[in-house]
Amino acid sequence: MEFLIVLALSVLANDSPASPIVVEDAAVKLIRHVRLPANEPGVLTEFLVKEGDIVEQDQLLAKSDDRLAALDKHIADLEFQVATEKSENDVDERYAEKSLAVAQSEWQLSAEAAQRVATSISATELSKLKLVVEQAKLAREQAQRDLRIAKLTKQVKQRAVESAQQKVELRLTRAPFKGMIVELMTQANEWVDPGQPILRIVQLDRLRVEVNLDGKRYGPELKGRPVKLKVALPPGDREVEFDGEVTFVSPELQPVTGQVRVWAEVINRDLLLRPGSRGTLTIRK
Structure with missing residues (x-):
């Protein structure tokens, strides 16, 4: 004290x-000395201390009903896992790279053949092959863009996990410093409102x-x-x-x-x- x-x-x-x-x-x-309040509305499910207990800093003192908050946290974790998988999946990008390489090779070989024998490949065929190359380049750009978006989405989902974890933590009351619990100001299983004092620590x-x-x-x-x-x-x-x-x-x-x-x-x-x-x-x- x-x-x-x-x-x-x-x-x-x-x-x-x-x-x-x-x-x-x-x-x-x-x-x-501090009167610790409830952070969120809900039922105070249990006290983990009693008057006279010596507690350490950050020790858990009381819990409120956190079932919905815990469910939201679980959903956020799953969405983060999905986003992580997508952000690490570069299959489309690698396929686009391979497709571009093949298209460029085919167009190059055809162009060289047309130079050797003018009648071997028509101009129309060369134009189509050139279009395939351009399509492959655009596909590669799109795959790269999709991968960047997937990585950004992963960051967004990670923040969602942190937010959900914070909501769970708001249902927990922890000791702000080492001290003694001198008063429990409500009872377990009672409804508490945000800002309502629930215990006093000195x-x-x-x-x-x-x-x-x-x-x-x-x-x-x-x-x-x-x-x-x-x-x-x-x-x-x-x-x-x-x-x-x-x-x-x-x-x-x-x-x-x-x-x-x-x-x-x-x-x-x-x-x-x-x-x-x-x-x-x-x-x-």
Whole structure:
């Protein structure tokens, strides 16, 4: 669970800006939590998680009825296979090449014979043979064009497969980040509409500390400085420390107070921190 520790409290600091900055009673709050919605209208067929489950990024959390989407995907796959076969079938092109070669050879031999013996081949016959050659050339061009169209059709069908797969994916709800499922907001076998929240997930592994400091004394030089958060945790109010560093110093000053907003992030070791906890933050040299 990633939390936000808002520190708008008293800051105990030495006169030197390089000295440790101590903030008491720092509050721990969630920083990243998402209500995941349904993407498509339909029946929510099942949840694959329950409250309290720790999930990984991209883990499947819930499914909606995808029978029609899956059928469309299957049809798109078959159409893509047909288009692939056609795009790789160059039989017509090779046949046209052979036919052209034969026609050209026949015309050439006849033309040479007519030159040797004027009466052996009539002009009409030579014209017909020449026409056959031209027809063979056009047939070759048509075969080449058909093959180019087949390859383009394959690309179109491939995009159709991707589109169909996306529609299937829209029926699946996946975790956007590693975190904990804290609330199921509907039940399996209920109808859901697009945008309707179905579950809530919170990030656990990092916390954020936000503090307002004197803008006249502190600035960008704080970025990267190590921090330590000390919190009393149950049982027995045992004190536990969490390490981190300053990750952001705002370039803006608050116009009324002259304070600057500073963030530090700490690692929630073993997921011990909970929202609402309070502790002491120290920004070190």
